[in-house]
Amino acid sequence: MAATAISIADDAQGPSWADLPVSTPGLVLDLAVLDGNLDEMAAIASSAKVELFPHAKTHRMAEIGLRQVAHGADGLCVAKLGEAEAFAAAGVKRLFVANPIVGADKAERALALSRRVDLTLATDSEAAAASIGAVFAAAGTTARMMLAIDSGLGREGVAADQAAAVAAAVHALPGVELIGIYTHEGTTYGAKDHPDLASRAKAAGAFMVGVAETIRARGVPLPTVSLGASASAREVAHVPGVTQIRPGIYAFNDVGQIALGNASLETTAIRVIATVVSHPDPERACIDAGSKSLSTDLVPASAHRDAFPGMGLIVNAPGWVIEKMSEEHGWLRWRGQGAPMPLPVGTRLEIVPNHVCMAFAMLRRATVVERGDVVAHWDGFGPGASE
Incomplete structure (x- = not known):
């Protein structure tokens, strides 16, 4: 299954991972980084x-x-x-x-x-x-x-x-x-x-x-x-x-590994893609990825939580923090400098989970990308594997 090729190796250059054709909330995996x-x-x-x-x-x-x-x-x-x-x-x-x-x-x-x-x-x-x-x-x-x-x-x-x-x-x-x-x-x-x-x-x-x-x-x-x-x-x-x-x-890798110095965005092979579904005032928004997609885990060491606040790192909307979770909603709050960056309803965000194990466990399907093309969908084991 091919898609329009885009560059996702460097988030500072080229389109966002959020441009990939994946339903949200969805997990994306880059084969080259893996x-x-x-x-x-x-x-x-x-x-x-x-x-x-x-x-x-x-x-x-x-x-x-x-x-x-x-x-x-x-x-x-x-x-x-x-x-x-x-x-x-x-x-x-x-x-x-x-x-x-x-x-x-x-x-x-x-x-x-x-x-x-x-x-x-x-x-x-x-x-x-x-x-x-x-x-x-x-x-x-x-x-x-x-x-x-x-x-x-x-x-x-x-x-x-x-x-x-x-x-x-x-x-x-x-x-x-x-x-x-x-x-x-x-x-x-x-x-x-x-x-x-x-x-x-x-x-x-x-x-x-x-x-x-x-x-x-x-x-x-x-x-x-x-x-x-x-x-x-x-x-x-x-x-x-x-x-x-x-x-x-x-x-x-995940935010926990980035915080410890073991990883960077470039060596983080996955993103959770989410959509802004509500933006009731300039400093608040909600996404369709909640605790059933990202979990409520913070980065493990409290010493790193000022640098990596919230429940995941929003790569393409710096300054916005996932402050709270309910099951199907991520509650975003503006914590950046100056006026809030607008997040129109429908905006797609790419998020590095704090704890990648939980994202796999919750979402159970990965959209697999190779050289910018979607090449496969991999599914996790069924409920029997948890016994």
């Missing part, structure tokens, strides 16, 4: 001699997952067993479900999937691991698992001082092969500037390597030390002892 991002991270992983398992819950699209593998990824990381099943059906051969699963029903599905692909599962407790291992043992095989470690985020994961004991207990279970530890070093997103980010990332990598050493001292072989955050991936990849990275947002 491929550049994929190649950059693959080169980082290769130079550091670590595995690259991109977190595909960011997009949940078969075409993008296969493209990541084609551009050097060793496999894909996912959040749900249903996502793993969908990517396996698309042809991905190595998958890590980086979210603990529990119970015989999930174990039976995981067992069936493990017969088709190289599958690794996650756990952070002996009880959860045992519920999976029992099913695998009964089938005469083992579930390859990694143990989640809490590196400061306070979500799932074993505390460092308990990791060796839990790892030893999991390692001894029938039907389980413990192959590594993993974490989401989400605290790195709170960095106030790039030096702070680098320091936090290196500390997270060193922390995980240290935890691995305490576990190995208990006699548990542990070949894999895995960290996962786009904020920190460029630094943790080079920490000695780290063997795997799992960034997700890096493929597209």
Whole structure:
């Protein structure tokens, strides 16, 4: 499906992404920028001699997952067993479900999937691991698992001082092969500037390597030390002892990555296109993209919110801020210098989301652009992938 070719590589030159023939609210993806991002991270992983398992819950699209593998990824990381099943059906051969699963029903599905692909599962407790291992043992095989470690985020994961004991207990279970530890070093997103980010990332990598050493001292072989955050991936990849990275947002980038210094508009592969549907006074307007399109996320670190206010960056209407969201409305307020830039009803705006994962999850379809032409529409997985 071709359209009139336009230049969208540089927002300061040529027509806006908003000129593309896409219904609003709609997600637009530029292939050249995507491929550049994929190649950059693959080169980082290769130079550091670590595995690259991109977190595909960011997009949940078969075409993008296969493209990541084609551009050097060793496999894909996912959040749900249903996502793993969908990517396996698309042809991905190595998958890590980086979210603990529990119970015989999930174990039976995981067992069936493990017969088709190289599958690794996650756990952070002996009880959860045992519920999976029992099913695998009964089938005469083992579930390859990694143990989640809490590196400061306070979500799932074993505390460092308990990791060796839990790892030893999991390692001894029938039907389980413990192959590594993993974490989401989400605290790195709170960095106030790039030096702070680098320091936090290196500390997270060193922390995980240290935890691995305490576990190995208990006699548990542990070949894999895995960290996962786009904020920190460029630094943790080079920490000695780290063997795997799992960034997700890096493929597209978003305002959060721009704020951290990891990206720019030129390396941000997606935009949400929205239409001004109301302009009741000069300093207020509404667009047809609300929380069901962009989410209400602010940039992660409060230190960056003065420079990147609101719930997304409006590229072609500087000075206007998405101040508030309802489900189907974005509430815009003029925060620029001088008289407000007019936003006539019908004006189309191009918006970089603060958190790209949420835009993919909400909109679930990407209009794909190559050299300025619309070449495809890629759809996300259906509801079953969330199970």
